[in-house]
Amino acid sequence: MSTAAPSFAALRIRGFQAHCGTYLLAMMADNIEHVISYWMVFQEFHSPALGGFAVVSHWLPFLLFSVPAGALADRFDPRRIIQCGMGLFILASLGWAWFFITDSLQLWEAMALLVIHGCAGVLWQGASQMLLHDIVPQQSLGSGVRLMATARTLGVLVGPAVGGAIMLTLGPRYGLLLNALFYLPAVLWLWKAPYGPKFRAAPAAPPRPVRGFADISRTITEVRSQRLLAAMILLAGCASFFVGNSYQAQMPGFAQDLGHGDPGATYSMLLAADAAGALVAGLLLESRGGLLSTTPRTALVMAMLWCVALAGFAATSAYPMALALLFAAGVCELAFSSIAMTLVQVHAPEASRGRVIGLYNMSALGLRAFAGITVGLGGSAIGIHHSLVASAIVLLLALGFLGYWVRRRG
Structure with a gap:
């Protein structure tokens, strides 16, 4: 692109x-x-x-x-x-x-x-x-x-x-x-x-009938043969399944261990650091259009850096370092997710674009329901710090394998 x-x-x-x-x-x-x-x-x-x-x-x-x-x-x-x-x-x-x-x-x-x-x-x-x-x-x-x-x-x-x-x-x-x-x-x-089907200049492809849950398997079959779409949907799904935003629900525990567990400005800064990083990343990427290329490789690299930042956050005991790593995680998350979403939107077939975008949302958002198991329940067994580090490492390995698959198929 x-x-x-x-x-x-x-x-x-x-x-x-x-x-x-x-x-x-x-x-x-x-x-x-x-x-x-x-x-x-x-x-x-x-x-x-x-x-x-x-x-x-x-x-x-x-x-x-x-x-x-x-x-x-x-x-x-x-x-x-x-x-x-x-x-x-x-x-x-x-x-x-x-x-x-x-x-x-x-x-x-x-x-x-x-x-x-x-x-x-x-x-x-x-x-x-x-x-x-x-x-x-x-x-x-x-x-x-x-x-x-x-x-x-x-x-x-x-x-x-x-x-x-x-x-x-x-x-x-x-x-x-x-x-x-x-x-x-x-x-x-x-x-x-003035937008929507009746305002489109080009003739639209004949709409496919809505088949409910049967559309899920049909769309998966369609996407499976398209390497780029499959890779970006898998990237979003792996990130959501293994980590997602589950660490935010555990933030009171992280804050307490960092010595800032009471409500107040320091705790609020910890909560906001991730979102602030994403906001700055969005503005920076827009103001410097060529800063990151819109390619699967860039999305995978930024997702890997996200894993490293979150693992570092979970491992550190210094509050300023925790803020910096959460900010970096927000930057990386917005970068890889917006690149993946752009690639899916650009390359999705016109006749089934809504279904393909839906499959991406199913992967990127729906699988967050299971991240509470990997980080949340894992945290109750081995501690939230170890569970987040372990989840980030497993995700990093999965992304490495996905990158190898993309290069091999390419």
Whole structure:
């Protein structure tokens, strides 16, 4: 793929400005809801099992439904798929607000709302990536993918802070009513945004019928014969399965061992270092377009450096070094994930692009449901430091084998 596109090329397109801006707002609202609802649910039930269900219900829908949702985006207007996702997000926020205001929340209702929230994310993410192809020309697609990844990171970074401020000012009950409004700009903009199937200049390939879970095996078969797509999907899957973002859930334990386990600025800096690194990486890669080449080799090298940074973080006992390594891990993670996503989007067959993107999301996001086993349960057996080091080393070996396979097949 060419790297001649100017800095922030996608941001020069007005439609992308609206798409990226509303995506950022929705991502922020997603994380605000996590902060408020998780806090209130913990105060109501004091159930670690429900906390575990919250994590599983967030990622398991990506594992089960990403490809079927991609098939819907192949066949129907992705704008309407995104609007359906926003509708489910709004329903979840209003549902939490209703039960908290009336003080009537039951355990099964909390579980149902968590599942609704997870399903909303599946509809939203894949269709947003599909719509990107209608907004951004192919020569600027890498810029669009990087900027969307940066917007996602920024939403993850500011969402908890905004959620905390809302809880302090409006309170958690009415704060969730306000949170529902953050999803509305995407709904309203997409209502008449001039993108989607009927606005495409080139005749579209005949849409394939939606076959539900059967689309998963068919898409895997299709991708298996295309080395580049298979390698990037395997890269994302290995990273999610062995490590994912599970170390973030263990951050209180790491912070305590580093001597900063109490709530405060030092603990918050530890939580934010990873996301800050990703944010800086996104801005740096956009401002210096040729800094990293968009190739499978670059993605694999950055993923390996991510493993090294995380293993170093788990092994260090010095707080400043831990901050620096988490920052470096954030830089590497955004770099390899945005490169892999760009390659998948560029090389996916047009007739099944939604399904292939769905398979990538299934691998990159859905398999995070199992990272709690490798790092979390492993941490209960041998300690979180040893489990993260071991998981990073196993992932590093898997990436080395994947790199050898790519070179051999190349």
